[in-house]
Amino acid sequence: MPTNMLGEVTVKWVEAIHTKMPMCATGALFGALRLKPKQRRAYTMRYLPWALQVGYNAKNLMCVYYEKHWEQPMKELQHQLNITPFP
Template sequence: MAACCAGLLRGSGLAGPLYPGPYRHDMVAVLGETTGSLALQRLRDKMRRDAEGYQILRERPRIRLSTLDVAGLRGLPDGTFGREYMRFLEDNRVSPDTRMPAKFVDDEELAYVIQRYREVHDLMHTLLGMPTNMLGEVVVKWFEAVQTGLPMCALGAAFGPIRLKARKLQVLTTELIPWAVQSGLRANCILNIYYERRWEQTVESLREEIGILPPPSIRL
């Protein structure tokens, strides 16, 4: 078993940092599970200490197409969290159903914590105003690394920029990373928000509530 886990870790460690977004989400998922035990425990403890987070742990909601009122969310006014989340999914041609289930976390509660983290990833894109291109994914990984302490987020944040061209790299290092880090440090734990109950809230007000700074006005 140890040899098997070591092999998974090596393989995912090679692929994960270079593909921090949906490009190799299978390898990123394995990396997150095989390196993130302590971080997952800390996140679980944060959820247990927070009333809303603890409710999420107890009820274990899932973000899937089968649990979403897609038509209802599409019908919400522009600027609401639910409408902008639908717009993000449609514009970027992504689906919450692509998030892999936890396979290498034995503890049932910790397995849910990492599952929840994966399923709110696209919600972070929506709140941070980041697309799913390489630049946008790296920015989200910086925010998530600060927020979660998961090693795979830190690796994605550190190694993802390798693939960026000079102009985008400059924008990333001078504008976007400082903003993402500052937002990550000042924001409440992103796993303590019951997002399914916030669809009608505006993106702006939800950002303010969580502590996410408005995105820089930069063309991505």
């Protein structure tokens, strides 16, 4: 996931759906308004569908003790948490 506005808005959607917190939804909604036309196209076609899928299907990410998983391969952890890798 890129560390730019597009990536951050995508992560906010995952957080908003997963945690059901209004501040995350607000950040996702208003952050998307700042995207440039080219980014907006990628956002609606690729990023947003992935974020919605992960937000609804991932296991509870708030209860994961991430420090215990440093040595675990990323793909294995994603599978364990039911997170689809970003395409």
